[in-house]
Amino acid sequence: MFGAMVRVSGLVAVVAVGVAGAPGTAHAGRTDFGWLFGTETMPERSVELQTWTYEENGRPGVRDETSLWWGPVIGITDQLELSLPIEATWRAGSTAEPTATPATFALTDYGVDLRYRLVRADPVTAGPVVPLLRVAVKRDVDTRSAVVTEADLIIGYQRGRLHALLDAGVTGEFASGEHDVFARPGAGVSVQAIGDLRLGAEVFSELQVSGGTYRWVAVGPDLAWTHGRFWLSAAFGIGIYHMETAPRITWGIAF
Amino acid sequence: MGHRLLSGAALAASLVAPTAHGDPAGGRVTGTVTVVEADGTAAPAIDAIVYVVGFPEPADPKAVPAQIAQEGRHFVPDLVAVTAGEDIIFPNNDPFLHNVFSQSSARKFDLGSFKKGDKKTAGFPDPGVIDVYCNIHPEMAATILVLPNRRHARTSPAGAYTLEGVPPGEWTVFAYTRRAVKPVSAKVTVTAKADTKLDLKLVRGAEPEHLNKFGEKYKAGGPTYK
Numbered sequence: 040m041f042g043a044m045v046r047v048s049g050l051v052a053v054v055a056v057g058v059a060g061a062p063g064t065a066h067a068g069r070t071d072f073g074w075l076f077g078t079e080t081m082p083e084r085s086v087e088l089q090t091w092t093y094e095e096n097g098r099p100g101v102r103d104e105t106s107l108w109w110g111p112v113i114g115i116t117d118q119l120e121l122s123l124p125i126e127a128t129w130r131a132g133s134t135a136e137p138t139a140t141p142a143t144f145a146l147t148d149y150g151v152d153l154r155y156r157l158v159r160a161d162p163v164t165a166g167p168v169v170p171l172l173r174v175a176v177k178r179d180v181d182t183r184s185a186v187v188t189e190a191d192l193i194i195g196y197q198r199g200r201l202h203a204l205l206d207a208g209v210t211g212e213f214a215s216g217e218h219d220v221f222a223r224p225g226a227g228v229s230v231q232a233i234g235d236l237r238l239g240a241e242v243f244s245e246l247q248v249s250g251g252t253y254r255w256v257a258v259g260p261d262l263a264w265t266h267g268r269f270w271l272s273a274a275f276g277i278g279i280y281h282m283e284t285a286p287r288i289t290w291g292i293a294f
Numbered sequence: 295m296g297h298r299l300l301s302g303a304a305l306a307a308s309l310v311a312p313t314a315h316g317d318p319a320g321g322r323v324t325g326t327v328t329v330v331e332a333d334g335t336a337a338p339a340i341d342a343i344v345y346v347v348g349f350p351e352p353a354d355p356k357a358v359p360a361q362i363a364q365e366g367r368h369f370v371p372d373l374v375a376v377t378a379g380e381d382i383i384f385p386n387n388d389p390f391l392h393n394v395f396s397q398s399s400a401r402k403f404d405l406g407s408f409k410k411g412d413k414k415t416a417g418f419p420d421p422g423v424i425d426v427y428c429n430i431h432p433e434m435a436a437t438i439l440v441l442p443n444r445r446h447a448r449t450s451p452a453g454a455y456t457l458e459g460v461p462p463g464e465w466t467v468f469a470y471t472r473r474a475v476k477p478v479s480a481k482v483t484v485t486a487k488a489d490t491k492l493d494l495k496l497v498r499g500a501e502p503e504h505l506n507k508f509g510e511k512y513k514a515g516g517p518t519y520k
Binding site: 160267293 | 414
């Protein structure tokens, strides 16, 4: 190790010119945000296990929920990743008569989730603006005839320590003769604080545009942290419209 | 990466002082690089890179990208110099998967795992020293010198080198080989259309240990996925 410690005396000055503001390596399909999808993808043939846990509390007329998304994420190419999630949801019970209901916990969906980064995976050569497309198709376990589809266009902008992101998402739930469509717009900023710790804020919403009037908006702080093969991101959404709190934590571990 | 600390104040000064550009009509710096082991014995013929810093110069847009192949569980060659702005191609010539990654502060990247016949490309826009490894085979290591100008050369098997087109002036010339205990350097005064002779001697050390792309020690024996 001594050799490595001293061998760079002639090179380090050259290095010092180059490293200021250099972005980190693309490190699995992580996101710097809680509710928003990121623009990184897994390196080719890499595999990661991801878990999302999120809550929606205090919506008018809707039982509180805690949902779980769990699945492997596979780097098909450096720009295309595939995940195979299964999702489950706990719903709070109600003691209000005459419609008292017990709490439930059930498998809700499973399916396929594809994310395609439209520029090179290498952050150094990709440029500051990174678009990513996400498409997911899931089977609704409870309503056997229903299919859930999700699509997102995510655009990230990276400059030095700053990462800004827009996530324009839409969800469609299609059953025989019926459909509900939700827009999921969101935006956030994240700043590299210390080492692999990032801090930021984001706004996220779910707005039903067809089939009903279900809508909520939350805004709050977020953080992201990477340590070796592990990363996590979290946000604490404070409801500003038809929502009290919407915390969310996402983590991944690469193999 | 604490060992990447600045310790060459003289070189730091050379990076900000006189700005000139590589000049085909400039002077030449020629000489020989000898490499010895830490115990003083002569090392077998080993590639070394000789370079001069102190002035920037754009990469040659017509330059053929350098290659670092993965062959026989080694990077070949294991020492490459490029000018900032150039790409390096990493072809896998082995009949099993390889990965290419760097956690060097100057340039972090992970090219994923790829099979025989596939190749990946990485760009190197900024000067620096970059250690490259395979996450699957811990015995594989290479070093990339990304230099601020095109005035760099690889030594011949006999250790001879020539730096062409060095602008007239006083510069610091460096030589480096993989596992060198430290680069060696010397000041030279270059005169237009004249040769300046400079011989350099490098001391080679042991291969330093490195960690995998997650910052962990490799498992004993290292995984090998065929």
